Amino acid sequence: MRTSAVATGLVLAAGLLFGCASAVAAEAVPAEQALAKKVERIVFSSDRSGTWRIWIMKADGSQMNQLTEGDPDESDVDPVFSPDGKSILLTSSRGGKAGVWRMQDDGTKLERICDGDQAEWSPDGKKIVLRRDEKILVRDLAGGREKTISPKDWPHCSGPAWSPDGKTIAFACRWEAGNAIFIVAADGGTPTKVYDKQGACEPHWSPDGKSIVYETESHICTIRADGTKNRLITYYGGVQHYGRYSPDGKNLVFCQGPTERGPWEIYVVPSGGGAPRKLTEGASDMYPDWK
Template identity: 30%
Template structure:
């Protein structure tokens, strides 16, 4: 399987390849300075310079089983990771963006990070408690978690709007996975998409103009890898939805925030089957 890290430009409707590898890599974040992407592979994080060159390993200390739920803080100083090395179940940690010793944030697990608040003070994540998937927030320093959803279907993939007024997430409460949004205090739950697809991982653009989602065929409930999927763009309220392109991907393609700082482009991973010997 070949992993192709690519960037799509909204204005031109075209994508370009940044880097390819025969290894599995996933979930590109764009750095706030626009100079690099952070990706994960083999349980580790790497910084991929957009000016060219090979990815550089980021020191994550004891955390050696990072999954594809990671992200850079709005000020570019901190990386949040989800890792199971210490406890055997995904736990959220923060560490310096340049690398260093992870600091534990969540006590309850498993917890899978998905979004930074615009002010960098709060983390949004999916937590599984007694086999129930719900949306939670927690101060970046740690402490008590706040539960925003309460078991109405499976809830996952939270990401903040750029003004901090909404947290977008995907939920199966209508039967098929669709996009919803909720206020950070847990009020005003609103459905965003009503599509024939299974919609996952909503990412609002930093300029507030767009919402990007990955959409599976309607009969696919989870978010597996290695399927034909589509990336769809719409207004923040779900209007004017359109398919940008189809690709072979799924899990790992856009699990985490992936927009360029100016909202003109986004990064994603495409997977290509290769013929073995």
């Protein structure tokens, strides 16, 4: 999770209390009709069924479907599409311990991969990068080999994101002085700082690999990978978090909440800034990923 523990809890709590409200475009869709391939979709985590579960919808907010179910005491969050869109990585507390899980995009074949959280795919889909014990690791999915790529003496690393060319990984690190975004070679090395102001964290790459979307304490920004062209994209009231690019890079999906504690609604905004469009409401929806 990307904000403070209390903040997270409050968001989750709000969801548990009000999780049964319907979404803007929510409509029951039979599983067999669910979401034809090649239609752009957004996968996200929502408390609208009472517990944090993985949901999916079309990129216009319609045809919302719940993908995971389970024990009310166990939650699924932080979903990410595989490069081919057929699989989804997620973080789940199933079994009592946070771990990285994988499933098909229809919610079937849910399987645990390893301990950790905040996982993302490599561009070829053969590896994942994840966080464990506040370190960033790369894991080979076939063989299970792992390599820590964040420096040993760096504290509080989080939010890894693999660049589209597969060569580098962006991540955030928290120091006493604040947060910063770094880029490191995918096989490790000395990280390069991208930006270190306003609590910057949660980096995600644009599809062309030129830009990174990240979040400050309350807004979504974009910046070139070389640290130039830093730009505030959302400057609205309340708090905006969890920004990710659309597959064509023209839009950003993000979450809007009245406070840093949520509850969150999913919006879309042009990646150069502009008028946002609301996709969901009525519950708390977080961690959108667009494919």
